[in-house]
Amino acid sequence: MNEIKIQIRTRFAPSPTGKQHIGGFRTALYSYLYAKKQNGVFILRIEDTDQARSVKGSVESIYDGLKWLGIHPDEGPREGGEYGPYSQSERLDMYKKFVQELLDGKHAYYCFCAPERLTELKQAQSAAAKPPKYDQKCLKLTPDEIKEKLKAGEKYVVRQKMPSEPTLTTFDELRGKTLWQTKDLDDHVLLKSDGFPTYHLANVVDDHLMKITHVFRGEEWLPSFPKHVALHGAFGWKMPKFIHLPLILSKEGGKLSKRKGAVPLVDMQHQGFLPEAVVNFMAFLGWNPKTEQEIFSMDQLIEKFSIKGLNKAGAIYDTEKLLWYNAHYIHHAPAEKLLQQAKEFLPGGFSDDLYKKIITIEKSRLTALSELSEITDYLFTKKLKIDTKILPWKENTPDATAQALKFSADALAKIGEKDWEKQENIEKTLKTAIQTSNQKNGPILWPLRVALTGKTQSPSPFEVAWALGKEETQNRIVAAIKACS
């Protein structure tokens, strides 16, 4: 009752080093779901403190990906907000101020060691089978020596000095407490010689300044977690809650990466995946609602998401399951909704009405919209090739086959152009004609399908006839009858 309700603020903090795959976006998804579930705020922050690794267009692709998935930042580089700027390269002055504070409080120190010395040190350590670690040479520098070096313009970095207490405890919302020996912790760099902060500094400072309450990030950050805790401690700041998410693993084992076949999320759209399917699939990679429901919309995910449902073990990225989700969403979507994305996989220059019909009759056969291009060519061709070997039903003669086709043509001729627009009319007319003339479906419908599609596997002839239109349907039947003689 007397507890003040604090607004939940989560963030997604990618670095612009290229196109992100599903791993990064899953972190964004969870952060977003958690914030939205509690009417909180979801922030996008760009961690561009490494100019060398930054790739042009990355921020755009992050925005494109989020938009496609339906994740909308409340604050960010484009949205603005009262805690901006939201790109770290624009916050350099803030970090300098906090570095000075650490220096003054002896939680950090200048280091003038040349890269060559550090390399040598590392080599010597690994040769001695010891973990690589800075030897704190510059920690022994006197204030005068430091002053002198600075005055001489020597290049320097600022390193974090680990706490003097022998142990340090971290707390993760998923994994609980972990005890660390401070002697095992390296005095890593906080401020690089180019004046840019490293991740460790910028991340901690920004999470504090932006009033982040919950940090969702990958498990790969666990080893540096104690350093971040120590930094918060050095500043005397209250820690946000941390949730280190299980990794997404590739099928071959190991962390999912571009190298191991991870597809950039923004490319998945052009491979025929539906965003709803990707969201649903992603959500279940490391989380579950503890019910048997498998299909969730974004709104349902927001409603059901909780940290308790998160899993600790890494999850293998299974394309089969993604494809199943995708197929499910394709089968259940109206053609209208699929139209725009599906057009990419169909030949241009035809009417939306035709495209929609084609989507309608083919969608149950798709696991990805991209498959449309391989299976629909028969619908667009002007002169369909008929293989007379597959045209007859079972052992029927060419003559009987021609008769059967003629029967279909006559029955279909009775359907007016307007009635043709309703698929059921075509089916009903043909089936009734077959019944009243005391015939069986197979001998009539099989050759009809082949006449209309040139294939042995296809949607039903009624559907194809509907999509083709009356004139084209009749033309194809006539052509097939000719092929019989």
Added chain:
RNA sequence: GGUCCCAUCGUCUAACGGUUAGGACAUCAGGUUUUCAACCUGGUAAUCCGGGUUCGAUUCCCGGUGGGAUCACCA
């Protein structure tokens, strides 16, 4: 190698310390259909190993094994 994390069907996962260990994907079989899909029904398939604690461990503790992450002036 040091440190840390993790461990249920092939895969994603469920199971107040007491269940015939459940669901989904994949797979297999059958049904439906003019074909292929879709759809429906059913089957095969898992608690890493060894110790404890307990009347009773998938579940709690310890050890082992296995997998993973991380050890940059990258994030």
